[in-house]
Structures are given as structure tokens and as C-alpha cells.
Amino acid sequence: MRSLQPLALLVVFSLTFACKTPGAVSSSQLADGSGDQQAELGAPSAGESWSPDGRGGRLEDSDSGLSLELPLDWTWRRGSGDLVFEARGPDSLPASLRLTRWDGSTVHVEQIVADERLAFLSTGPYSGLAEFADEPPVVLTRTDGGESGELLLAWFFRVDRLGLSLEARLPAEGFERAWRAVDAIVRSAATREGEGS
Numbered sequence: 001m002r003s004l005q006p007l008a009l010l011v012v013f014s015l016t017f018a019c020k021t022p023g024a025v026s027s028s029q030l031a032d033g034s035g036d037q038q039a040e041l042g043a044p045s046a047g048e049s050w051s052p053d054g055r056g057g058r059l060e061d062s063d064s065g066l067s068l069e070l071p072l073d074w075t076w077r078r079g080s081g082d083l084v085f086e087a088r089g090p091d092s093l094p095a096s097l098r099l100t101r102w103d104g105s106t107v108h109v110e111q112i113v114a115d116e117r118l119a120f121l122s123t124g125p126y127s128g129l130a131e132f133a134d135e136p137p138v139v140l141t142r143t144d145g146g147e148s149g150e151l152l153l154a155w156f157f158r159v160d161r162l163g164l165s166l167e168a169r170l171p172a173e174g175f176e177r178a179w180r181a182v183d184a185i186v187r188s189a190a191t192r193e194g195e196g197s
Contacts, residue, residue, distance in 0.1 A: 050088065053077040058188075059085055061099060064159040068099070068166075069188035071181065084164075087185075094171045095178035097185060102156055102163035109140050109156060118143050132191045133157040148172060153182070159191060 052075035059076060060067035061084050070076060076087040082101040089095040113119045119142035123130075130136045137157035144150040149172030156165050166186065170178045 050075070051077065052088075059087075061085075061164070064162045064164060065192035066099075066159050066164060067190050068097075068185055070185060074181075074185075089178065089181060093174065093178055093181060095182055096169045097182065098165075098167045100165045100167065102165040104158060104163035106138055106156065109138065109154075112140065112142065116142055129155060129157055129186070129189055132189075132193065133159055134161060144169075151175065155186065 054077075055075050056070050056072035058067050058069045070087055071089075073090045073093075074087050076085055079085050079098075079100070084099040084101065086096065086098040088097075109121065113121050119140065122139050122141070123136045135158065137155045140152075140154040140156070142152050144152055151170045151172070152167070153170065154165055154167040156163070158164070166189075168182045168186075170182060
């Protein structure tokens with residue numbers, strides 16, 4: 001596993017201020033998704049137009065009890081298979097999040113880091129996730145490898161032995177604003193037993 005490079009440290013630690021999200025306005029329990037496909041990290045749903053099921057509020061994965069608070073201007077839709085749900089920011093903030101099932105193995109993630117020059121693994125500054133995860137989350141940071149310059153972040157962790165991956169796609173333009181929005185959502189994570197920070 002490659003250690004964090006100075007560039008990654010700058011990105012991760014220079015943007016640690018979180019903005020607050022509005023209070024929950026709706027509660028949506030997501031149906032169980034089961035399947036054995038490995039999701040492409042940070043990839044949007046291929047070939048589909050965006051048809052959201054709802055807007056903002058606290059979303060909960062019924063199996064793990066993990067929930068996240070989305071700002072009112074974000075939309076979301078339920079997933080199928082390994083995809084629990086995906087959410088998107090407004091047009092003025094083209095960031096996205098996906099919560100997926102994860103098999104618990106870091107082999108695939110370690111291979112990405114070995115193969116890509118600008119991919120890094122760390123435990124990240126997210127003590128809130130670590131408070132209710134079975135062990136500290138592993139955080140993958142990488143670029144999308146294309147001309148868009150998007151940054152992809154993925155947190156891999158287990159809650160009650162159930163593996164989850166929270167994947168974020170952040171645009172190059174307006175990166176700091178997108179990062180603050182995603183950071184606030186990640187910091188809103190809670191389980192039925194207690195809240196993260």
C-alpha cells in the first residue's frame with residue numbers, strides 16, 4: 001500500500017472544515033439490495049437518465065442501519081443489486097454520491113493504487129465513521145483519469161460486519177464547494193445505535 005503523497009495530504013487536510021446540512025425533512029428507508037457484482041468505483045449509472053425518487057432528507061440503509069443526511073437541494077434514487085442508493089447535487093454543484101455493498105476485501109482497492117500513479121489509500125480524517133464502523137474506514141482518493149479532472153473518493157468500511165462503500169465524485173470546477181457539501185454529508189453519517197461526527 002503506497003503511503004499518502006504530499007499532494008494528497010494537501011487535498012485531504014486543507015479542506016477539513018464542514019458546513020452544516022439542514023435538518024431532516026423526510027425519512028426514507030431504502031429497500032435491501034442484494035447482488036454479487038463489483039461496482040465500478042465512482043461510476044454514474046450507465047445509459048440511464050436521472051429520475052430521482054426524492055429530494056434531501058435522511059436516507060437509511062435498512063440492513064446496516066447507516067443513514068446520511070442530504071441537503072434539500074440534492075436529489076436521490078434507490079438502487080438495485082449492490083447499489084443501495086445514489087444522490088446528486090444540484091446543477092450548480094455537479095457532485096454525486098453512491099452507497100454500495102462491499103465484499104470487505106481491499107484487494108481490488110489495493111490493485112487500483114498499485115496501477116494508478118495518482119491513487120492513494122489512507123484511513124482519512126473521518127473519526128465519526130470510525131466511531132461506529134467495525135474498524136477504521138479505508139479511504140481511496142484518485143482522479144478519474146480523463147479530461148474532466150474529477151476527483152473520486154471512496155470510503156470502505158463495515159457496520160455490524162456488513163461491508164459498505166460510500167463513493168463520491170467531485171468536479172474539478174467548483175471543487176472546494178463540492179468537497180464541503182460531500183464532507184458535510186459524510187460527517188452526518190449515523191447508525192441506529194448512535195451518531196457519527
